[in-house]
Amino acid sequence: xxxxxxxxxxxxxxxxxxxxxxxxxxxKALNLSISTISRALNDKYDIxxxxxxxxxxxxxxxGYSPNPIAQKLQNKKSKNIGVVVPEFRNAFFPDIISGIQxxxxxxxxxxxxxxxxxxxETELLNVKSLYENMVDGLIISFSSGTTDLKxxxxxxxxxxxxxxxxxxxxxxxxxxxxxxxxxxxxMATEHLILQGYKNIFHLKGPKHIVVTKERLRGFEGAMKKHxxxxxxxxxxxxxxxxxxxxxxxxxxxxxxxxxxxxxxxxDPVALGAIEVLKxxxxxxxxxxxxxxxxxxxxxxxxxPKLTTVRQPTFEMGQAAAxxxxxxxxxxxxxxxxxxxxxxxKIKESSVKLI
Amino acid sequence: xxxxxxxxxxxxxxxxxxxxxxxxxxxKALNLSISTISRALNDKYDIxxxxxxxxxxxxxxxGYSPNPIAQKLQNKKSKNIGVVVPEFRNAFFPDIISGIQxxxxxxxxxxxxxxxxxxxETELLNVKSLYENMVDGLIISFSSGTTDLKxxxxxxxxxxxxxxxxxxxxxxxxxxxxxxxxxxxxMATEHLILQGYKNIFHLKGPKHIVVTKERLRGFEGAMKKHxxxxxxxxxxxxxxxxxxxxxxxxxxxxxxxxxxxxxxxxDPVALGAIEVLKxxxxxxxxxxxxxxxxxxxxxxxxxPKLTTVRQPTFEMGQAAAxxxxxxxxxxxxxxxxxxxxxxxKIKESSVKLI
DNA sequence: CTGAAAGCGCTAACAC
DNA sequence: GTGTTAGCGCTTTCAG
Numbered sequence: 001x002x003x004x005x006x007x008x009x010x011x012x013x014x015x016x017x018x019x020x021x022x023x024x025x026x027x028k029a030l031n032l033s034i035s036t037i038s039r040a041l042n043d044k045y046d047i048x049x050x051x052x053x054x055x056x057x058x059x060x061x062x063g064y065s066p067n068p069i070a071q072k073l074q075n076k077k078s079k080n081i082g083v084v085v086p087e088f089r090n091a092f093f094p095d096i097i098s099g100i101q102x103x104x105x106x107x108x109x110x111x112x113x114x115x116x117x118x119x120x121e122t123e124l125l126n127v128k129s130l131y132e133n134m135v136d137g138l139i140i141s142f143s144s145g146t147t148d149l150k151x152x153x154x155x156x157x158x159x160x161x162x163x164x165x166x167x168x169x170x171x172x173x174x175x176x177x178x179x180x181x182x183x184x185x186x187m188a189t190e191h192l193i194l195q196g197y198k199n200i201f202h203l204k205g206p207k208h209i210v211v212t213k214e215r216l217r218g219f220e221g222a223m224k225k226h227x228x229x230x231x232x233x234x235x236x237x238x239x240x241x242x243x244x245x246x247x248x249x250x251x252x253x254x255x256x257x258x259x260x261x262x263x264x265x266x267d268p269v270a271l272g273a274i275e276v277l278k279x280x281x282x283x284x285x286x287x288x289x290x291x292x293x294x295x296x297x298x299x300x301x302x303x304p305k306l307t308t309v310r311q312p313t314f315e316m317g318q319a320a321a322x323x324x325x326x327x328x329x330x331x332x333x334x335x336x337x338x339x340x341x342x343x344x345k346i347k348e349s350s351v352k353l354i
Numbered sequence: 355x356x357x358x359x360x361x362x363x364x365x366x367x368x369x370x371x372x373x374x375x376x377x378x379x380x381x382k383a384l385n386l387s388i389s390t391i392s393r394a395l396n397d398k399y400d401i402x403x404x405x406x407x408x409x410x411x412x413x414x415x416x417g418y419s420p421n422p423i424a425q426k427l428q429n430k431k432s433k434n435i436g437v438v439v440p441e442f443r444n445a446f447f448p449d450i451i452s453g454i455q456x457x458x459x460x461x462x463x464x465x466x467x468x469x470x471x472x473x474x475e476t477e478l479l480n481v482k483s484l485y486e487n488m489v490d491g492l493i494i495s496f497s498s499g500t501t502d503l504k505x506x507x508x509x510x511x512x513x514x515x516x517x518x519x520x521x522x523x524x525x526x527x528x529x530x531x532x533x534x535x536x537x538x539x540x541m542a543t544e545h546l547i548l549q550g551y552k553n554i555f556h557l558k559g560p561k562h563i564v565v566t567k568e569r570l571r572g573f574e575g576a577m578k579k580h581x582x583x584x585x586x587x588x589x590x591x592x593x594x595x596x597x598x599x600x601x602x603x604x605x606x607x608x609x610x611x612x613x614x615x616x617x618x619x620x621d622p623v624a625l626g627a628i629e630v631l632k633x634x635x636x637x638x639x640x641x642x643x644x645x646x647x648x649x650x651x652x653x654x655x656x657x658p659k660l661t662t663v664r665q666p667t668f669e670m671g672q673a674a675a676x677x678x679x680x681x682x683x684x685x686x687x688x689x690x691x692x693x694x695x696x697x698x699k700i701k702e703s704s705v706k707l708i
Numbered sequence: 709c710t711g712a713a714a715g716c717g718c719t720a721a722c723a724c
Numbered sequence: 725g726t727g728t729t730a731g732c733g734c735t736t737t738c739a740g
Contacts, residue, residue: 022717033727038719048725068486069426070717073732080487088448089651095443097469105476110483113467115451122459129464132422133434133487242654271655297443300596301625303657376733387711392735402709424733427716 021064030058041066072134081324082130083113084123086143086167090268092295092313093141096165099317100139107325109136120146127151137161137324142169144206161327165320168210175323176337177316181211181293184309184342185218188291189263191307193226195350197261197289200228203238203248203273205265215265215293233257238269240295245272253280261289261350267299267308274302274349289350294342304348311342375418384412395420426488435678436484437467438477440497440521444622446649446667447495450519453671454493461679463490474500481505491515491678496523498560498594515681519674522564529677530691531670535565535647538663538696539572542645543617545661547580549704551615551643554582557592557602557627559619569619569647587611592623594649599626607634615643615704621653624660628703643704648696658702665696 023041027034032051039047040055058064072078081104085093101111114130116123123143128151130138138155140162152172155162163175192200202219205212216235223230238248245268252259253276264270270292274284282288284304292299292308299306319338327333377395381388386405393401394409412418426432435458439447455465466484470477477497482505484492492509494516506526509516517529546554556573559566570589577584592602599622606613607630618624624646628638636642638658646653646662653660673692681687 023719024717034717035719035728036726039726042719046725051725065482065486067427067717068483069423069488070732071719072423073421073427073717073734074719076732080483088442088451089445091443094448094469097442098471101469101471105479110479111468113469114465115448115455115467117452117455122455125459125464128419129422129434132419134423242651297596298652298655301629301652301656377735378733388734389712389736390710393710396735400709405709421733424716425735427718427733428735430716 021059021062022067023064025062026055026058026064029062030054076134078134078136079108080110080112080133080135081321081328082127082133082135082138083111084116084126084130084138084140085113086116086118086123086141088115090296092166092311095313096141096317096320099314099319100321101317102314103318103321104325109325116143118143118145120148124148124151127155131155131160137163137328139163139165139320139324141165141167143167144209147208161324161333163320163324163327165316166211170210173335175327175333175335177320177323178337178339179211179311179316180339180341181214182218182221184344185215185263185293186222187218187344188293188307188309189219189222190226191344191346192261192263192289192291192350193222193228195261195285195289195352197350198228199234199259200261200263201234201236201252201257201259203236203245203262203264203269205238205240205269207237212265219263234259238265240266240268242268242272242275245269245274246276247272249273249276259288261291263291265293266295267292267306268296270306270308270349271298271302274306285349285352289352291350294345299345299347307347307350308345309342310345312340316340375416376421377418379416380409380412380418383416384408430488432488432490433462434464434466434487434489435675435682436481436487436489436492437465438470438480438484438492438494439467440470440472440477440495442469444650446520446665449667450495450671450674453668453673454675455671456668457672457675458679463679470497472497472499474502478502478505481509485509485514491517491682493517493519493674493678495519495521497521498563501562515678515687517674517677517681519670520565524564527689529674529681529687529689531674531677532691532693533565533665533670534693534695535568536572536575538698539569539617539647540576541572541698542647542661542663543573543576544580545698545700546615546617546643546645546704547576547582549615549639549643549706551704552582553588553613554615554617555588555590555606555611555613557590557599557616557618557623559592559594559623561591566619573617588613592619594620594622596622596626596629599623599628600630601626603627603630613642616645618644618646620649621646621660621662622650624662624703625652625656628656628660639703639706643706645704648699653699653701661701661704662699663696664699666694670694 023034023037026037037055040052088094114126116126120143156173165177168176204216236248238244262273270290274290277288284290292306294308294310299308377388377391380391391409394406442448468480470480474497510527519531522530558570590602592598616627624644628644631642638644646660648662648664653662
């Protein structure tokens, strides 16, 4: 077993490589007690400035750096925050994470990222591990299939700082950062309607995800507002990947359905649909208009360019981080919900050419 | 300051929520010494099976789970492994991470992921934090600009388990997991040549990255083999993003250059080039052929579909994890280099239509 | 087979 | 101002 315990002494320098230097070593070197060292290092009020200067100098010289493990054991605080996301194959969560880091790093917090592959068990393991490793708080976005909330509920009861982003579970009472999926799905659908499309189909995402439900609701709302006939067959179960989009579109065509527009739950699904449409020689946007919902950077690349709702992922990450820090650093904290707006990128896929 | 110290007692259950239960509590409950408890929990040889059974049962009942922080402080082992990547906006590193998790999780290791945004300072912070938090080993892929290797060299000297993937630094003597960029760049270029393209340009990546150099070398090798004239102006400095590709292509056209094919350092750059070509009404593949190098899932989406080299990212992650575990769990370990092969996806962008 | 005691590196009363 | 001491939760000698 090669382990941390191996520290070879280098005769040339007579130094142990890297941080073997502890507070004790400093104490010995300066003929002071370890508590004095600790006080100096932590800039306590009851330390003689001169002593402190000496200690700091020596610490520098000997390359001292504190052992965060020992500090955690003592303080029950780590200056680490944990992040749990279901996937990062799309740009969505990576961007959120960047936003989190942007806020948190300047304040000296370290971000530990964990990915659950849309698997609830892995997710639970990740959360437990993060928690037991004493992160000061958690930013979490749940996997699509998570139903066993016991552990999470316990964390909440215990007032463990936590905020949910995007893949939110209503039942868990923490601060939440959301995108206003309803309104923007409404708008996206309305855009199609205003462009003259009438027989609009929605390729729907996984059932239990709130985001999915909201986008569906937005779709239905817009259809209703404009009194377009709507039939359950216009809502197609799909998923979140290009593959899912392909399958859904394929099935739709095989069943002889004739949509004149598609509102997809997200961009990858929209792209899958586009691919199938193109393969079947159906022209976009003239035969069929398509609108997506950004979760990736794909919309810019596909031809025709995809009309889509852009979400401020980076800012959502920032918001989540701010809420979490607030909760970590203050004793009272009421769960808040922040809902973000996006913007609508109208491109070729939904504007008929004359 | 809300902190870990807050544990409210729930009168209904008379239980402290979650793991407040320590080895001590178990000892008290069973009237045994803490060392006996520890032995039982750790399945030591010198424990009475019956005692052990009792302890285990009680641990279960009281919902005991060990405090990993305390264990680390004692053992200097954490069953955590740290991962440092420069970015995860492309699918490349996420896929590698999935591969790592695939190997490591079944063995009870937890993966701590860290992202440096191509920033060497953040990278160093991440590594330090991971190291000080006593991960058992590190899988690292360096940022493009990293030049200060002191800290990393120290880690190596200290025989801290470490393996490099993809963004490798020659000077750092650890196991390495690589893709055979040279051969596949060679092959990609040769493919263009065999398709009849002659005036082939290479959109090159960032200078100091080995991967970039290897792909350039492959390009040059193939050109030389087929005795195609090659001029320094055929090698264009670019970057790694779509934007970089656009700029490079734009500049190239503005300078009046007339390539009949492009070999791009990666897919995003290829896509950028394609976009500019299309905008200038240059037909792909007939006027200009394009080949990329997969680092994303974009190649499937663009039109025309992009010929590209696919890298076995998941497997590379697995390999890195295996090497690292080997190093962690055995005392002797000679740095090894594993070089992966990929496969070549020939699509529309490089096959002239007749 | 089990218990007592030391110690991992650090912080925080409590003395002086 | 500084030193002494205890203790965070755990593992590991060392006795018995």
